[in-house]
Amino acid sequence: xxxxxxxxxxxxxxxxxxxxxxxxxxxxxxxxxxxxxxxxxxxxxxxxxxxxxxxxxxxxxxxxxxxxxxxxxxxxxxxxxxxxxxxxxxxxxxxxxxxxxxxxxxxxxxxxxxxxxxxxxxxxxxxxxxxxxxxxxxxxxxxxxxxxxxxxxxxxxxxxxxxxxxxxxxxxxxxxxxxxxxxxxxxxxxxxxxxxxxxxxxxxxxxxxxxxxxxxxxxxxxxxxxxxxxxxxxxxxxxxxxxxxxxxxxxxxxxxxxxxxxxxxxxxxxxxxxxxxxxxxxxxxxxxxxxxxxxxxxxxxxxxxxxxxxxxxxxxxxxxxxxxxxxxxxxxxxxxxxxxxxxxxxxxxxxxxxxxxxxxxxxxxxxxxxxxxxxxxxxxxxxxxxxxxxxxxxxxxxxxxxxxxxxxxxxxxxxxxxxxxxxxxxxxxxxxxxxxxxxxxxxxxxxxxxxxxxxxxxxxxxxxxxxxxxxxxxxxxxxxxxxxxxxxxxxxxxxxxxxxxxxxxxxxxxxxxxxxxxxxxxxxxxxxxxxxxxxxxxxxxxxxxxxxxxxxxxxxxxxxxxxxxxxxxxxxxx
Numbered sequence: 001x002x003x004x005x006x007x008x009x010x011x012x013x014x015x016x017x018x019x020x021x022x023x024x025x026x027x028x029x030x031x032x033x034x035x036x037x038x039x040x041x042x043x044x045x046x047x048x049x050x051x052x053x054x055x056x057x058x059x060x061x062x063x064x065x066x067x068x069x070x071x072x073x074x075x076x077x078x079x080x081x082x083x084x085x086x087x088x089x090x091x092x093x094x095x096x097x098x099x100x101x102x103x104x105x106x107x108x109x110x111x112x113x114x115x116x117x118x119x120x121x122x123x124x125x126x127x128x129x130x131x132x133x134x135x136x137x138x139x140x141x142x143x144x145x146x147x148x149x150x151x152x153x154x155x156x157x158x159x160x161x162x163x164x165x166x167x168x169x170x171x172x173x174x175x176x177x178x179x180x181x182x183x184x185x186x187x188x189x190x191x192x193x194x195x196x197x198x199x200x201x202x203x204x205x206x207x208x209x210x211x212x213x214x215x216x217x218x219x220x221x222x223x224x225x226x227x228x229x230x231x232x233x234x235x236x237x238x239x240x241x242x243x244x245x246x247x248x249x250x251x252x253x254x255x256x257x258x259x260x261x262x263x264x265x266x267x268x269x270x271x272x273x274x275x276x277x278x279x280x281x282x283x284x285x286x287x288x289x290x291x292x293x294x295x296x297x298x299x300x301x302x303x304x305x306x307x308x309x310x311x312x313x314x315x316x317x318x319x320x321x322x323x324x325x326x327x328x329x330x331x332x333x334x335x336x337x338x339x340x341x342x343x344x345x346x347x348x349x350x351x352x353x354x355x356x357x358x359x360x361x362x363x364x365x366x367x368x369x370x371x372x373x374x375x376x377x378x379x380x381x382x383x384x385x386x387x388x389x390x391x392x393x394x395x396x397x398x399x400x401x402x403x404x405x406x407x408x409x410x411x412x413x414x415x416x417x418x419x420x421x422x423x424x425x426x427x428x429x430x431x432x433x434x435x436x437x438x439x440x441x442x443x444x445x446x447x448x449x450x451x452x453x454x455x456x457x458x459x460x461x462x463x464x465x466x467x468x469x470x471x472x473x474x475x476x477x478x479x480x481x482x483x484x485x486x487x488x489x490x491x492x493x494x495x496x497x498x499x500x501x502x503x504x505x506x507x508x509x510x511x512x513x514x515x516x517x518x519x520x521x522x523x524x525x526x527x528x529x530x531x532x533x534x535x536x537x538x539x540x541x542x543x544x545x546x547x548x549x550x551x552x553x554x555x556x557x558x559x560x561x562x563x564x565x566x567x568x569x570x571x572x573x574x
Contacts, residue, residue, distance in 0.1 A: 017093070017094075018060050018091045018092070018093060019091070019092050019093070019094055020089045020090070020091055020092070021063070021070055021089060021090065021092045022088060022089050023079070023082065023083055023087065023088060023089060023090060025069065025070050026061070026063065026069070026070050026072055026079055026090070026092075027069040027070065027071050027072065028072055028076050028079065029071050029072065029073075029105055029109070030102075031102055031105045031106045031109060032072070032076050032109055034106070035106060035109060035110070035122070035125055035126055035129065036076075036122060037122075040119065041077055041080075044077060045077055045080050045081050045084065046081075048077060048078060048081035049081045049084055049085055052078075052081055052082065052085065053085060058078055058081075058082055058090060058091065059075070059078060059091075060075070060090075060091040060092055060093045061074065061075030061078055061079055061090055061091070061092045061093070062074035062075055062092070062093050062095060062112060063075075063092050063093070063094055063095065064094065064095040064097060064098060064099070064108075065094060065098075066098065070092065070094065071105070073095065073105075073108045073109055073112055074109070074112035074113065078090075095108075103129075106129050106130075107129075107130060110126045110127075110129065110130045111130075111151065113126070114126055114127075114130070114152070114155050115155045115156075120187060120190055120191065123190055124172070124186055124187070124190065127152070127168070127172065128172050128176075130148060130152070131145075131148060131152075131169045131172065133169065133172040133173055133176055134176070146162075149162045149165045149166065150162070152165045153165055159192075159196075163196075164196040167189075167196045167199055167200045167203070168186065168189055168196070168199075170200075170203055171185040171186045171189060171199055171203065172186050174203060174206075178215055180215075181215050183202070183215075183218075183224065183225070183228065185199050185202065185203075188228065194228050198227065198228060198230075199228075201227070201234050201237070202224050202227065202228065205224065205237070205238070205241065206224075211238075211241055211245075212245050213241045213244070213245065217244065217245075217248075221240070221241075221244045223237055223240045223241055223244060224237070226240075235274070235326040235329070238274070239272075239274055239275045242272065242274075242275060243275060263544075263545075263548075265521055265526050265527070265544075265548055266517060266521065266526065266527045266528070266529065266544045266548075267279075267527075267528045267529070268511070268528075268529045268530075268531060268537055268540055268541060268544075269528065269529070269530045269531070270530075270531060270534055270537060271530070271531075271532065272532055273311070273327045273330070273509035273510060273530045273532070274311075274323060274326060274327055274330070276327075276330050276509065276530055278334050278528070282334055282505075282528070283334060283335070283336060283505065284331060284334055284335050284336070284339065284504075284505045284506070284507045284528065285335070285336050285338075285339050285340075285410065285500050285501060285504035285505050285506065286331075286335060286336075286339040286340040286341060286342070286410075286499060286500055286504075286506060286507070287328065287331045287335075287339075287340075287341045287342065287343075287506070287507050287508070287509065288342045288492050288495060288496065288500075288506055288508060288516055288520070289342070289343060289344070289507075289508045289509055289510050289516065290343075290344040290345075290510065290512065290516070291311070291324055291343055291344070291345055291510050292311050292510060293345065293346050293348060294314070294317055294320045294348040294355065294357050311323050311324065311327075311510070317348070317355045317356070317357050317360060318360070320357065321357060321360045321361050321364050322364065324343075324361060325361070325364050325365055325368050327509050328341055328343075328365065328368070328370070328403075329368060330509075331507050331509065332370070332405050335405055336405075336410075337405060337406045337408070338404075338405070338406065338408055338409050338410040339404065339405045339409065339410070340373070340402065340403070340404050340405075340409050340410065340495075340499040340500070341365075341370065341402070341403040341404070341405075342400060342401070342402055342403075342492070342495045342499065343361070343400070343401045343403075344378070344398060344399070344400050344491065345357065345358055345361060345398070345399055345400075345401065346358075346398040346399070347399075358399045358401070361401065362375070362401055365401075365403050370403040370404065370405065371403060371404045371405075371406065371407060371409075372401075372402075372403055373402035373403060373404055373409070374401075374402045375399055375400070375401055375402070376399070376400040376401075376402065377398075377399065377400075378398045378399070378400055378491060400491070400495070402495075402499075409499070410499055410500065410501055410504075411498060411499060412497065412498050412499075412501075412564055412565065413498065413564075413565040414494055414497060414498055414563055414564065414565070415563060415564070415565050448522060448550050449522075449552065449555040449556070449559060451490070452490070452493055452522075452559065453559065453562075453563075490519070492516050492519050492520070493519060493523070496519060496520055496523050496525060497523060497560075497563065497564060500520075500525055502524050502525070502560075503524060503525065503526065504525055504526065505525070505526040505527070505528060506520045506525050506526070506527045506528070507527075507528045507529075507530070508527065508528070508529050508530070509530045510530070511529040511530055511531035511536065511540055512531075512536075513539075513540070513543065514529055514531075514539070514540035514541075514543035514544055515543060517529050517540070517543070517544050517547065518543050518544060518546060518547035518550075519547070520547075521544060521547030521548050521550075521551060522547050522550055522551055522556075523556065523559075524551065524556055527544065529544070
């Protein structure tokens, strides 16, 4: 088999022997005219004539011999200029190779001319052939494609790495399959108007059937157009696509659509947390949430409304973590500079292997610009048993990750409760009139606040918090009315007291049972809850209303006096 020009770089330096050939021996190949528009070259040829006539020199023309003719690979325009000058002969370099096909002839022409082609459409035409996007008579193997990717990278230099060349090829394929599209992706790439990453994201959005978004919808919505013009980022783009589809599906009627539910102390925002839009002027002091664990629980049927937006069902842990980080970014955009983000998350396992989502989330949050304060362990004393086939120790904990928006975040140190200095009851005392250690009468403490006190006394707040798991989990048995029946109620207590100012606003982007909000309301904080499923909102409202009704100012003040180091001012962490 004859040697391809792709491998000719090793032999070309040996072909510096210049041979004079008569113009009548030279021939312009049909393949050249298929790649270039000769009419568009008239002015360029005229300029070449003047240069050659002035200098008396013409760079050698590169040819290969075919039968009794020498076919031009590089230098067609020089040949036409010399021909117009009525010269009889010209310097040539003869390649000692022969093509195996017409496609190979085109490849050689492209490789000699790719970098010097000034016209955008010509460059696209050359690259379309070279990457076999247009119909050709030959197919290429992976090795040959890799050689081509490498050649283009070397010709175009910085910014045109292998992956970006592949992205450019995909844009050409997309345009071939959608000739009427107006996105002009390949043009934008060649003119450096848009990054390869953005074009790749666009192609992924249009290619992913789950997005249910095509060029017909783009004509109306113009979402991708805005993304290409850098009006918003990828997260916002995906959110706008979802919003557009939702509007198309539901129409314009307001019948039976759950709207924002709010009171002076709380607000419930229906819908996907990735699409959250806070009311104008909303400022939050931070986030506390227990996020859906990756690939562990399905909170609704697969075909139910909004189930496709349920975080935790992503195909890859990386996509799951990216969505979580994007939700936290939304909160950070509406957060005070001293705000804190507190996330409860348990790791997931697949075929006995830990997927490492906890560490992955911590890393990605840091990459997103958040400050990683700490990891607190929630120790579960009556954790679930595991099967004999599971080859690891019984898991008895979950993680609570703490992040902040800035280095100077709000913090009020919890202290160890000392009943000898308090007029309130000791642990376990529930009746009004019992005497404290100082001989004074103690106050009656409601069950809810007594439970909070017992929890704080049991833990001497450190990096390991001990809390039993309820036999009934809200995820399994629906929303509960019991106050301390599942995770969110007790575990947030020390975080709410330490990292959120009194009367501050807490956002829980994954509402679930609403019990985190209930705890915040009991501790004199305001709360915003986001909830994906409309069916859960009435119960969440009931839970939050119960939190408001259970707030007892006297009990709360006594709790502050006994457990908080500072009550009159905000302490900023150093």
